Amino acid sequence: MKIESASDLVYWTYFMVDWDKTKQEPSDAKCSECGRGMAKGEPAVDMKGTRYDCYVCHKDKKVYWVRAS
Numbered sequence: 001m002k003i004e005s006a007s008d009l010v011y012w013t014y015f016m017v018d019w020d021k022t023k024q025e026p027s028d029a030k031c032s033e034c035g036r037g038m039a040k041g042e043p044a045v046d047m048k049g050t051r052y053d054c055y056v057c058h059k060d061k062k063v064y065w066v067r068a069s
Helices: 006-011
Strands: 024-030 037-045 051-057 062-067
Touching (some): 024 051, 037 062
Antiparallel strands (some): 024 037, 037 051, 051 062
16 A cells, blocks of 8 residues: 555544455454454555554454554
8 A cells, every 4th residue: 555654544443444445464463452363454655665563453444554664
C-alpha cells in the first residue's frame, strides 16, 4: 500500500482496510489484548520510501503499524 505520510497510519482503523483483498500471512506476533496469533498484512510505504509492517488481530479488530528496520 502506498501512503503519503506515516502520520496517516494513526487514523487507519481495522474497518478502513479491505481484508479480503489484502495479502496476509501468519506471524509469530501475539495480540496484546487476547494473546492469540496475529496475521502480518501488506506493508505500507510512505513517500520517503519508509516501510511500515502491518499486524492485525481479526478477533479484537486491532491493527498495529510497525516501522520496519
